[in-house]
Amino acid sequence: MTADRFSSPLWRDRALAASAVRRMEALAAEAASRSGGQLNFMEVCGTHTMAIAASGMRRLFPKGLRMLSGPGCPVCVTSQGDIDGVLALAAVPGAVIATFGDMMKVKGSGGLDLHSMRERGSDVRVVYSPLDAVELAAAEPSRQVIFVGVGFETTAPVVAAAVARAAKAGLRNFSSTAFFKLVPPALEMLLSDPSNKISGFMLPGHVSSVIGLEPYLFVARKYRVPCVVAGFEPLDILAAVNMLLEQVISGRPEVQDEYFRAVPAAGNPAALKLMREVFSVRDADWRAIGRVKDTGLGFSRAYARFDALKRFGIPRKAAPEPKGCLCGRILLGKAQPPDCRLFGKACTPSNAVGPCMVSSEGACAAWFKYGA
Amino acid sequence: MKNDTVKLAHGSGGRLSRELVERVFLKAFSNPALAPLEDSAVVPAGGETLAFTTDSYVVTPVEFPGADIGRVAVCGTVNDLAVKGARPLALSAGFIIEEGFPMDLLGRLAGSMRRAAAEAGVSIVTGDTKVVEKGKADGVFINTAGVGLIPRGRALSSSSVKAGDAVIVSGCLADHGVAVMNARNRLGLRGGIKSDAAPLNALAEAALRRPGVRAMRDITRGGLATVLNEVCGACGLGAEIEESALPVAPATAKACALLGLDPMYVANEGKLAVFCSAAAAPAVLKAMRSHRYGRKAAVVGRMVRDPRRSVRLLTAIGGSRVMLMLEGEQLPRIC
Numbered sequence: 227m228t229a230d231r232f233s234s235p236l237w238r239d240r241a242l243a244a245s246a247v248r249r250m251e252a253l254a255a256e257a258a259s260r261s262g263g264q265l266n267f268m269e270v271c272g273t274h275t276m277a278i279a280a281s282g283m284r285r286l287f288p289k290g291l292r293m294l295s296g297p298g299c300p301v302c303v304t305s306q307g308d309i310d311g312v313l314a315l316a317a318v319p320g321a322v323i324a325t326f327g328d329m330m331k332v333k334g335s336g337g338l339d340l341h342s343m344r345e346r347g348s349d350v351r352v353v354y355s356p357l358d359a360v361e362l363a364a365a366e367p368s369r370q371v372i373f374v375g376v377g378f379e380t381t382a383p384v385v386a387a388a389v390a391r392a393a394k395a396g397l398r399n400f401s402s403t404a405f406f407k408l409v410p411p412a413l414e415m416l417l418s419d420p421s422n423k424i425s426g427f428m429l430p431g432h433v434s435s436v437i438g439l440e441p442y443l444f445v446a447r448k449y450r451v452p453c454v455v456a457g458f459e460p461l462d463i464l465a466a467v468n469m470l471l472e473q474v475i476s477g478r479p480e481v482q483d484e485y486f487r488a489v490p491a492a493g494n495p496a497a498l499k500l501m502r503e504v505f506s507v508r509d510a511d512w513r514a515i516g517r518v519k520d521t522g523l524g525f526s527r528a529y530a531r532f533d534a535l536k537r538f539g540i541p542r543k544a545a546p547e548p549k550g551c552l553c554g555r556i557l558l559g560k561a562q563p564p565d566c567r568l569f570g571k572a573c574t575p576s577n578a579v580g581p582c583m584v585s586s587e588g589a590c591a592a593w594f595k596y597g598a
Numbered sequence: 599m600k601n602d603t604v605k606l607a608h609g610s611g612g613r614l615s616r617e618l619v620e621r622v623f624l625k626a627f628s629n630p631a632l633a634p635l636e637d638s639a640v641v642p643a644g645g646e647t648l649a650f651t652t653d654s655y656v657v658t659p660v661e662f663p664g665a666d667i668g669r670v671a672v673c674g675t676v677n678d679l680a681v682k683g684a685r686p687l688a689l690s691a692g693f694i695i696e697e698g699f700p701m702d703l704l705g706r707l708a709g710s711m712r713r714a715a716a717e718a719g720v721s722i723v724t725g726d727t728k729v730v731e732k733g734k735a736d737g738v739f740i741n742t743a744g745v746g747l748i749p750r751g752r753a754l755s756s757s758s759v760k761a762g763d764a765v766i767v768s769g770c771l772a773d774h775g776v777a778v779m780n781a782r783n784r785l786g787l788r789g790g791i792k793s794d795a796a797p798l799n800a801l802a803e804a805a806l807r808r809p810g811v812r813a814m815r816d817i818t819r820g821g822l823a824t825v826l827n828e829v830c831g832a833c834g835l836g837a838e839i840e841e842s843a844l845p846v847a848p849a850t851a852k853a854c855a856l857l858g859l860d861p862m863y864v865a866n867e868g869k870l871a872v873f874c875s876a877a878a879a880p881a882v883l884k885a886m887r888s889h890r891y892g893r894k895a896a897v898v899g900r901m902v903r904d905p906r907r908s909v910r911l912l913t914a915i916g917g918s919r920v921m922l923m924l925e926g927e928q929l930p931r932i933c
Contacts, residue, residue, distance in 0.1 A: 235914075240842070243915035273858075280860070282917025345603060354783050354857075460915045575925040576607060576614055586858060597920035 237459030238281075246464040247286050253471035254288040260475055265291045266423050267470055268416075268559050270409060271430030272299030272587030273458055279596035281460040291467070294559035295582075295589035297412050297512065298430055300377035301328045302557060302581045302588050305511035306545040308376070308405045310334045314540045315372050315403070316343040316350060321538075322366070323350045324359035325374040331584045335545040356388035356402070363392065363400035372534045373402040380432040382406045382523055383497035386504035389525075389532050401534035406523035407510050409433050410441040415518060416558060417449045424559060426452040426470035428463070431485040436501075438493025439481050446479040457485035504529045513581060514547055514554020553580035556589050563593040570594060611819025611865070612924025616828075634832070636756065637678040637816050640748065647750075649684035651675055652743035660707065660737050662781035664773070664792030667740055668707035670867050672714035672722075673795045674818065675744040680799040681814040681870060683754045683806055684746030686720040692741040693725070697732040704738065718797035720744070756832035756873075758812045763901040764879035765837060766872040768801060768886055769794070769894040770847045771822055772854060775864035780853070787856070789849025796868035801889045805870075808885050810878025815871045820924040821863040825871050826909045827923040836904025839921065842914045843898045862911075863924045873901065 236242070257265060269275055275295045278284065287293065297303050313334040316323045323340065330340045330352065344350040349369075353359050356373050363371035375385045385402055392400040409430060416422055429442060434455040445453050452473035456466035466484040473479055483489055503526065510522025525533045535542060547554060551573070552566035563569050563582070573579040575591055582588035608618045619635065631639040638651040655671040665673075672689065679686050691711065695704065715722055722742075774793040779785065798816070805811055813833075815825045822844075826837050846854075846861045854861045868891060874882045879897055886892035899912075909921040 238842075238914040240914060240916055247916070276858075279919065280913075281915055282911065282913040282919035283915065284917070286915070286917050341605060345605075354785060358783075460913075464915075595920075595922055595925070 237461045251288045254291045257471045257474040258290045265425045267426045268294045268296040269428040270296040270298040275592045277458045279592035297557040299585050299587045301585035304376050305513050307543045316348040321370045324353045327352045356385045360388045360392050363397050370399050375402040376405045379436045383501040386500045389504050401532050401537050404524045411521040429455040431457050434489045436494045436497050439491045442481045450479050452479040453481040455483045548579045551580035553582045563590040638682040647748040649679045649682040649746040651678040654741040663777050665795035668711040669714045670795045671740040671742045672711050673797045675742040676718040676797040677816040679746035680802040681816045683752040684748045686746045688723045690743045691722050691725040693727045694739040695729045696735040756813045756829045759833040759873045761903045764876050765899045768870040768892045770845045772850050772861035772864035774867045776853045787853045794868035796891050801891045804885045804889045808881045810875040813873040817866045817869040819865045823862040823921045824923045830907040835901045837909045839899035845894045
C-alpha cells in the first residue's frame with residue numbers, strides 16, 4: 227500500500243477541481259429543481275468537516291447546497307457524564323491516564339479538564355496509539371495505566387487490539403474506558419426525527435474501511451436518503467458531492483463508494499472480529515442527545531475486567547450540558563456554528579465552552595480556524 | 599485572575615504565548631527597545647546599533663534526526679540576530695542540567711554547539727551551569743543569548759512592510775517539528791524527515807545584499823501562519839498566500855496529513871520569511887537560492903490592503919480561507 231495512492235497531489239489538482247465544481251453547479255441546479263429547494267448534505271465525520279474547511283471549499287459550493295456537520299467527531303459526541311468519568315479516573319491515586327491529545331481540553335461539568343488535572347498533580351500522558359498505553363503498563367508494573375477509549379468504529383478495533391494484547395500478556399495494571407459510539411445507529415437517530423432536513427449523507431471513509439457498506443443500506447432503502455462513502459482529499463469530497471447530487475436527480479438513493487481505493491465493500495473482517503470479541507453492543511450516552519439504546523460499544527463479558535470504570539468503582543452518570551452552548555443542535559445538523567451566541571466570543575479554541583470547539587475536528591473549531 | 603495559572607499552551611509560540619508576554623512581561627519591563635516584540639531588540643551603543651536577543655531551549659529527546667538541542671540553541675539565537683540584519687558578535691550559553699544526565703551526551707551537545715557556532719562565524723564567549731536534583735528538570739535546558747552588530751543604514755522591521763510586497767520563504771516548512779515529534783513518540787514515520795536547524799546569517803546576508811528587503815522573520819514555533827499574522831499586525835496589512843507555492847517536502851506533508859497537523863503551524867529552526875518589494879523579489883529569490891540553506895526558497899504570496907489584517911490562504915483547488923495564529927497547542931487527533 228503506497229501513501230501516494232491516498233494523498234497524491236493529483237487529489238488537489240486545480241484544473242480537475244474546477245471541472246468538478248462546474249459539474250456541481252449544473253447538477254445542483256437540476257437537483258434543486260427536482261427536490262424543490264435547499265439541499266442539505268451532511269458530512270458525518272469530523273475529518274471531512276476539517277478537510278472541507280481547510281481546502282476553502284465552502285466558497286465553491288453553489289447557492290442552495292449546504293454541507294452540515296454531523297455527529298461524527300469523537301470528542302464532540304462524548305457526553306458530559308463520560309467526560310466526568312474520565313476526570314474521576316484521573317484523580318485515582320497513582321494512576322496514569324493515557325489519552326489521545328484531543329481529549330486533553332474537554333471540560334467536565336466542574337470546569338476542569340485533563341490539562342488542569344495534570345497541573346494539579348495527576349499523571350496524564352498523551353499517546354498516539356492505545357498500544358503505547360499497553361507498553362507503558364508493561365514498563366511500569368507498579369502503576370495502573372488507564373487508556374481513555376472514545377470514538378467510533380475506527381478507534382474501537384485499535385483499542386480492542388490493545389486490550390487483547392494486555393490480556394495475552396497477563397497485564398493486571400492496564401484498563402480502558404469504552405465510550406465507543408456506532409455510526410449506523412447515529413444515522414438512524416438523525417433520520418428518525420421527522421423534522422430532519424437531510425438530503426444526503428457523505429459517509430466517513432475511515433469508519434467505512436472497517437464496517438464496509440452493508441450497515442448503511444437501511445439509509446437508502448428505509449429512509450430513501452442518498453449515501454456516498456468519501457475519501458478526505460478535496461477532489462474526493464467534490465466527487466462525492468456530485469455523486470450525491472446525481473442520486474438526488476435520479477431519485478434512486480443507494481450507497482455508493484467514492485473511496486473504493488481504501489474501502490472494500492466488506493470492510494475489514496479481521497478488525498470487526500477483534501472488535502466484536504472485546505466489545506459488545508450496548509446503550510451509549512451521546513452529548514446533547516442522551517442515552518440511546520444499542521448505539522455504542524462496551525466491554526464484552528470476557529473482557530469486562532479491563533473496564534476502567536468498573537475497576538475503580540466509578541459510576542456512569544449523566545451531567546448537564548454547558549449553558550448556552552449549541553453543540554447538541556450543531557451535532558444534529560439543526561444549527562451551524564455561527565448560529566451560537568457563544569461562538570468566537572465566550573467560546574474559542576483556547577477557551578472552549580463546548581466540545582465542538584475543543585476538538586480539532588469539531589465543527590465550531592473548523593469554522594473558527596478557517597472562517598466561512 | 600486570582601486562580602489563573604500558566605498553561606502549556608502559553609508556551610506554544612502562538613496567540614497565548616504572545617498574550618502571556620504582553621500581560622506579564624511587557625507590562626513589567628516596559629521600554630521602547632522591548633516594545634516591538636521582534637526577534638531581537640535593537641539597542642544603540644555609541645555610534646553603532648546592536649541587536650540583542652535571548653532564547654531558552656527545552657526539547658525531548660535532546661538528540662533527534664538532523665540536529666540536537668545544542669545545535670538548535672545556537673542556531674535559534676544566531677537566526678534571531680540575522681533577521682534584524684545583524685552580524686553575530688558573541689553568544690552566551692547557560693545550562694540547567696538534571697542530576698544523572700550522561701556526561702558523554704553533554705559533551706556531544708557542547709561539540710554540536712561549537713560546530714554550529716563555527717558555521718555561523720561566532721564564538722560562545724561566556725556561560726553558566728546549574729545542576730538540579732533528579733526530577734527537577736527534563737535532562738538539560740539550554741539558554742543562549744547573542745549580541746550582533748547592525749551595519750549602518752540597515753533598518754529591517756515588520757512595520758515597514760508595504761502593500762504589494764512579496765513574501766518569500768527560504769525552503770521546505772515543518773521538517774523540524776515533525777522530526778522531533780517522530781523521535782519523541784517513536785512514531786516510526788519513514789521518509790528520512792530531519793530537523794532543518796541551521797544558522798541562517800549567511801543566507802540573510804545574501805538576501806540583504808539585494809535592495810528592496812523590508813523585513814525578515816525567523817519562522818520557528820507557531821510556524822509560518824503565526825509569523826504572517828504577527829507581521830500583518832505590525833504593518834496593518836493583510837497577506838495572501840498561494841497554497842500550491844508553499845514548499846513542503848512530500849514525506850513531511852504525508853506525516854502531517856497522517857497526524858492531523860497543519861504544516862503552516864509546525865515549528866522550523868532553519869527557515870526565514872523575507873518581505874521585499876515585488877520588483878526586488880526575483881533578484882532576492884535568486885540570491886537566496888544560490889545559498890545552501892535557501893535552495894528551495896520560493897515566493898509564496900503577497901501583502902495586500904486589508905483593514906482586518908487577515909492572512910488568507912488561496913487553496914490549491916481554487917478556494918480560499920483564513921489562516922489564524924496558532925491557537926493553543928497542536929495536538930494529534932484521534933482518527
